Amino acid sequence: MTASLSVKERMAIHRAEMPELPAGVRSGNFKEVNRGLSQDQAVLEAQRCLQCKHRPCVNGCPVAVSIPEFVGALAAGELPKAASILRGDNALPAVCGRVCPQETQCEALCVRKVKGEPVAIGYLERYVADWAMAHPDELPPITPPAKSGFSVAVIGCGPAGLTAAGELSRMGHAVTIYEALHDTGGVLRYGIPEFRLPKEIIDREVRILTSLGVSIECNVIIGKTLSLADLSRTFHAVFIANGAGLPVMLGIPGENLKGVYAANEYLTRINLMEAGRHESAATPVLKASEVAVIGGGNTAMDCVRTARRLGAKRAMIVYRRGEEEMPARVEEIKHAKEEGVEFVMLTAPIDVIPAPDGWVGGLKCMRMTLGEPDQSGRRRPVAIPGSEFVLPAGIVVNAVGTSANPLLTATAPDLSLNKWGNITVDEHGQTSIPGVFAGGDIVRGGATVILAMGDGKRASAAIDRYLREKVAGRLR
């Protein structure tokens, strides 16, 4: 039926709107904001796809999901087929459908964007992945691949590590993931709040991987519990995906006052440890009626929306550039605004002001204006003399970024690093040590979930080649 739809008919369909919890309801809880499309909505949206032969959308996807194919199957109502196409390309589709910045990736290259709205590829990916999770019996059974006889260690259970583990185990390799924290998911669990990505989704994606035979060892810190050399001795290849790590300090007076958090600490307490979420959580977190979050990225949006949910009357974003320059997703900025977050733009913090007894009392700031473009191409913020003012704040959260964590690299002297401490790799993710590959934030610095997944996928292909050519040759 759908195959018979003309281009004109397809063009006439309007882009689906994502049903959302009302802002007044959701800003008081951690329930997922986006509710997901209905089946009718999803099938209709899929019919907007023109099934371009040159597939520009696929080039925009860091893991190269076969977009027209899975969307085409969905448009025809063939959900099991859509699900298996999607699963074949992407180890974490329910995650990607939720947290990818589709507007700058697949959807940015969609032909339909030329004359209006692109196909809502992210919504459709999410719909198909959620359907697959809810209907496991209707999916074609996964035939276990022939065992290759090779073993691979993956360091870090975040998006890059999980993707690599999924790919490698489908290639028949025995995969063990080593994770430093007590639970899986990396930034998906400790960083991204449940109102964007429910933990149940991570648990289910991880269960699918373990059902493929991937084993996960938590509480093992490579560089401390075991060394990289230990893993190189025990496994045929290693993939390092241990993330970006250390928070960058603000470097302003007062940043060690009680009530100043780095974003990672604030989010880890609340997301991983469930502080402030319910009475029985053992981990505490400070609350205040005025919370200032410094930064303009997705991490800053996650912190400020979280502060609002913990009861802050004024939850503020303090950003030194303007809203146009914010690196956060447009959807997150929109959701934050709907939830009552204040945006204090063109403002830079210069001093955390103390209250009595060493607590935070406020944030002294300066107004900024935008000058000439800097190396990043964005206009450089310049302070306006005499514009100092104090924002009231009981909690200040620093979400300006992270730098490379030296925990592993300090104990692996053969591993080449760049001047920022990130691991250097070739275009296949191969490090300076043969058989050791790396990807994600430890290579890129702070980046996105999907870029980390792209690295995981690319490195797995290179690891597979390495094992079948180099190691197999050596063993023969």
Add this chain to the structure above:
Amino acid sequence: MFQVISNEILAENLHKMVVSAPLIARARKPGQFVIVRLAQGEERIPLTIGDADAENGTITLFVQAVGASTLNIVHTAPGGFIRDVAGPLGMPTEIRTWGRVACVGGGVGTAVLFPLVKALAAAGNRITTIIGGRSEKFIILADELRPLSENLMTTTEDGSLGERGMVTSALTALISDPDRRPEAVFAVGPVPMMKAVAEVTRPYGIETIASLNPIMIDGTGMCGGCRVRVGNETKFACVDGPEFDAHLVDFDTLGDRLRCYRDQEAASFSAAKCKLSQEVPS
């Protein structure tokens, strides 16, 4: 899951627990710690590795019940389990042969001091160990430390054991005697004690190392919750420490930041005590 092999009461609220953790036992060096989470829903807390037996795959933890989490941990019976033990974390102590070294421990700090004294003695140092507490019942590990030390001094605030007074008085007396003056001093204990030790040694220019105890979450450098000011630089105690040059540490900020969650901690401690007293009528 990490099995508790033994759990022995050393003093009121202070337990010596031997836990099966083969990988940690093998990798661990003196000065390092673990992050422990007893069960789902519990918090992550740092505990120094008091000793390790690589052959039997066990580590020794000295745990003082000062709050809800530690109270629940010390109530784990032998054969029971700790859900998560991650480590060894932090930089190992830099063990050198100074010659004469003074090791100063206050309260449960004495337990943290124990592996240092052991390693320093093995490296050929001649050690004066000074351990102190409010009264006799807070003096721990004296029998274990005595054979490792050239000289063991104990001080109690009420004079119930050893010298009456603080560890700093004993240290001052030691330093004032040029024949006994140490080349280096290690201090582990409450923040005011470590600060006082640093002030005692500063005028003499004696190298002084303190093992800091800030609040930690992940223990791997990821969150910066354990940050401390050391010589006008911000350091993360979990990756850069926990040992630092005591003459450079901003002890006032450290002490203040340790009081961040005092109210929440007090509330959950009384709730935990109440719950345990209901479970175990005595």
